[in-house]
Amino acid sequence: MAEEQKTLTPDEKKKIDKERTIIGAFAVALLIFFWIIANFLVGLILALVGGVVVPKILKSKPELRKFMPVGLVVIVILIAIAIFAPAMKSDKEWRSEKDEILSGTSQTYNYLTEAGTPARNIESGVLMALGHETKIRKIDLSEGELWIDYIAKENLTTNLTRRGIWTDTKDLVKELSLILSQDVKAITVEPYLTLVDQYGEEELSRVALITIERETWEKINWDNFLTDNMPNVADSYWLHPALSD
Numbered sequence: 001m002a003e004e005q006k007t008l009t010p011d012e013k014k015k016i017d018k019e020r021t022i023i024g025a026f027a028v029a030l031l032i033f034f035w036i037i038a039n040f041l042v043g044l045i046l047a048l049v050g051g052v053v054v055p056k057i058l059k060s061k062p063e064l065r066k067f068m069p070v071g072l073v074v075i076v077i078l079i080a081i082a083i084f085a086p087a088m089k090s091d092k093e094w095r096s097e098k099d100e101i102l103s104g105t106s107q108t109y110n111y112l113t114e115a116g117t118p119a120r121n122i123e124s125g126v127l128m129a130l131g132h133e134t135k136i137r138k139i140d141l142s143e144g145e146l147w148i149d150y151i152a153k154e155n156l157t158t159n160l161t162r163r164g165i166w167t168d169t170k171d172l173v174k175e176l177s178l179i180l181s182q183d184v185k186a187i188t189v190e191p192y193l194t195l196v197d198q199y200g201e202e203e204l205s206r207v208a209l210i211t212i213e214r215e216t217w218e219k220i221n222w223d224n225f226l227t228d229n230m231p232n233v234a235d236s237y238w239l240h241p242a243l244s245d
Contacts, residue, residue, distance in 0.1 A: 019058070022068045027051040029075040036082040101132040112139055121179055122146065129175035130168055137192065144185040145211075148172060152191035152207065162243045165191050166230040169210050174222045177214075186213045186235070195242055207243050211236035 027047045035043035058065050100106040104115065104124040109132075113119035123139055126148055130136075138149035152168065155161040169189045176187060188211040195205045213235045220233070231237050 019065065019068070022072060023051065023054050023058075026054060026068065026072050026075065029072060029079060033075055033079050033082060036079065098132045102128050112136060118181070122176065125175050125179050126150070126172065129171040141184065144183055145188060146176070146180065146184050146186070147188045147190060149190045149192070151204075152193050154193055158243055161193070162239070163227065165189075165208050165210075165243075166227045169212070169230055169234075170222075170225065170227055173212050173217050173220075177217050184214070186211055187217070188236075193242075195240075205240065205242075207240040209236070209238040210234050 027050050030050045031043040031047035033043070034046050054068075058068070097106070097108075101109045102124055104111070104120045111120065111123060113123045119139065119141065122141070123136065126136060126139065127134065130150060135151040136149070137151065138147065140147040140149075150168075152161070152165050155164050168191065172189055173187050180187075188209065190206055191208050192204050193207045194202050195207070196202055210230070211234060216233060216235055225233075231239075
């Protein structure tokens with residue numbers, strides 16, 4: 001007569017279920033890890049192999065069971081490294097590129113001004129104020145007035161977009177006032193946005209024209225200055241109807 005199947009106790013069942021859960025998690029972890037570093041097919045094959053081989057190893061060498069949780073943790077850590085290491089490297093490269101652009105020494109950024117000139121210092125100041133990813137269309141200094149022509153950022157609402165332009169103007173004047181010579185008597189900020197006309201056609205259009213003179217910016221305490229006061233403080237202020245209340 002065939003030998004009766006052994007009846008498992010609740011603790012033994014719980015132990016077996018836990019072991020199966022760990023083995024399943026281990027197989028899934030292998031799939032994810034090798035999917036990241038190789039491809040899905042490689043990950044799937046190794047996960048299936050692991051799901052078959054690991055139980056056999058544990059059956060022949062039960063003493064290895066205690067290392068399964070540790071092995072699973074190691075795989076999870078490797079997955080985290082595989083995911084975040086490229087992102088960290090990319091972030092480091094992005095920061096390095098940003099620093100080069102802002103310093104005015106980048107060999108790949110398409111500057112509007114010549115290296116080593118006062119104009120390049122101004123352009124670096126503009127990028128410092130607006131962000132190195134901002135598209136600057138023109139920087140012109142003539143007759144003591146500095147013109148900054150750039151592509152503004154469109155926000156979720158008209159109010160936020162308008163306020164963003166005020167913030168840009170504040171940041172520009174604050175940053176440039178530290179590096180401009182006394183010959184510069186005014187800064188004019190000229191932001192552009194893509195607008196849609198009544199016929200549905202898109203066109204890059206000037207949406208504001210804000211001028212602040214030296215006599216005005218020298219009165220401003222930037223630490224306490226409220227951005228919403230920009231229209232009142234500016235010596236000249238024009239806003240496109242599309243951004244008006």
